[in-house]
Amino acid sequence: MNGWRERWFTRRNLLRFVVVLFAGLIVGLLSHTPGPGNDDARTLEVHELTVAPCDPTQRACHAIGDDLSLDLHLQGRVSALKSFPVLVRLRSRTTDATAVTIAFTMPGMDMGVNRYRLQRQADGRWIGNVLLPVCATGRKDWLADVEVMAGTRGYHARFRFTVE
Ligand SMILES: [Cu+2]
Numbered sequence: 001m002n003g004w005r006e007r008w009f010t011r012r013n014l015l016r017f018v019v020v021l022f023a024g025l026i027v028g029l030l031s032h033t034p035g036p037g038n039d040d041a042r043t044l045e046v047h048e049l050t051v052a053p054c055d056p057t058q059r060a061c062h063a064i065g066d067d068l069s070l071d072l073h074l075q076g077r078v079s080a081l082k083s084f085p086v087l088v089r090l091r092s093r094t095t096d097a098t099a100v101t102i103a104f105t106m107p108g109m110d111m112g113v114n115r116y117r118l119q120r121q122a123d124g125r126w127i128g129n130v131l132l133p134v135c136a137t138g139r140k141d142w143l144a145d146v147e148v149m150a151g152t153r154g155y156h157a158r159f160r161f162t163v164e
Helices: 002-008 011-032 036-043
Strands: 045-048 061-064 069-074 084-091 099-105 115-117 125-130 141-150 153-162
Touching: 061 153, 069 141, 069 153, 084 099, 099 125, 115 125
Parallel strands: 045 153
Antiparallel strands: 061 069, 069 084, 084 125, 099 115, 099 141, 141 153
């Protein structure tokens, strides 16, 4: 026992121990320092828009909030492995959107990342082209989550649809 202690507390091992301790301390400090991204996420207030039952592959569907409303239309033939145009139209007197994204998911199933940043048009429309993967189990039900960023305010609307 005494011999083990003597061997362990050699100068070299002690030095190693101190180096590892400091490295751990630095990593710990860095991972707990909130970056600007984290701050944004904390101060962002997300407003949920109300969506009436509506199929966005058939028509422009409305999502309504206090100071912002939007329409979502998935245009053309909406099927897997075939790109289709997405159109979002915003209406607000008070809010100027800086970014609009749309994310597609399948409830309870990981279908990978299907997230698109839409491009702003001069007439206030936001457009993009979407390509969805085919589901290995043959499911066709998707969720479309539209997110609007406007300064520190965010807006979210969820639509349901099925692909052909
Ligand atoms: Cu699936």
